[in-house]
Amino acid sequence: MNVTEIVSALGLTVTSEMQDGAVTGAYAADLLSDVVGNAQPGNVLITVQVHRNVVAVAGLVGLAAVIITHGRVPDNDVLAAACDNNVTVLTTAESTFTVAGRLYALGIRSA
């Protein structure tokens, strides 16, 4: 499965430039130290964290995309940084729990 399929299946809002990579799995966390330690390259990150470092961590880990939940929207300078660093930032009004459940139902696992 790739990022565009997830965007259309979950009705996510694309807030940065879209990088349509293959998705290897998903990881859910708000502590970015935990994301650095445990998320895998190609994962989609599900989080409420909107600090600029989410972009840096996405680049460091090689995340396929970041899904910001609960209606939160990063500041414009964070979204600009995402574009500069080819990080796909998606947003949704749904909760982290719901997004994780819907991704699971699509066959995505943690890996």
Next chain:
Amino acid sequence: MRVYRADLQVHSCLSPCGSLESSPRRIIAAAKARQLAMIALTDHNTTANCPAFAAAAARCGGITPLFGAEVTTTEEIHVVCLFAELATAVTFGDFIHQHLAPVKNNPELFGDQPIVDVDEQVLGFEERLLVGTTDLALDALDDDVHARGGLVIASHIDRPINSVFSQLGMWPAQVTLDACDLSPRAQDSTWRGRVPLSVPFVRTSDAHFLEDIGRQSTAFALAAPSFDELALALRGVAGRRIVPPADCRAAAPEPSCKNPI
């Protein structure tokens, strides 16, 4: 320049995790007894005990009080915010209160949150849970405190909870923190490579009990023990500087004990 020792992070009885014995008056007395030249009151997300702290320092004499709070950002990072003037800190406290999550304290779970006067009389209880989180992002808080003329210190950056690194994974760009605080067990050398060289390390007690005040502190070479001098020392300008522990022992020998046991 002389070497002055400062403890830049101390909690009073108003912090729910703070000892009820830690009244502003006793904090000042303990700091004076431990020969601290400056001490900051930094309760969680409030400055409501700062007026009593100011009065206690004025009554005691010979110690410089600094006023502030340890604010929880929306990323759940603990940040020490310090001000020179009581009035600035009180205004800042009102601002923080407006941004603190409106969750009521449960004293049985978290402890009482008494606001007291200089004579340890209880003026009232803060009803909002002070260990809650504000909706202020780190960047926004940093900008706000600097606009008010304050200093911003990242608390216990080595700890696995509520620290810049636990919450953000790496040092955040575009934040102009004035210093970082390291816990007792942390070595400067372990963390120096992860923080920009422009951001100095300080040591604070983060005391929640009277006996812990000054357990860790920072020595500064200053012309006088004041907030403005401290700000210069954190930037390392005009001859003001942080004195490393080894140099400090050489510069300021342990004062002889006046009351040998």
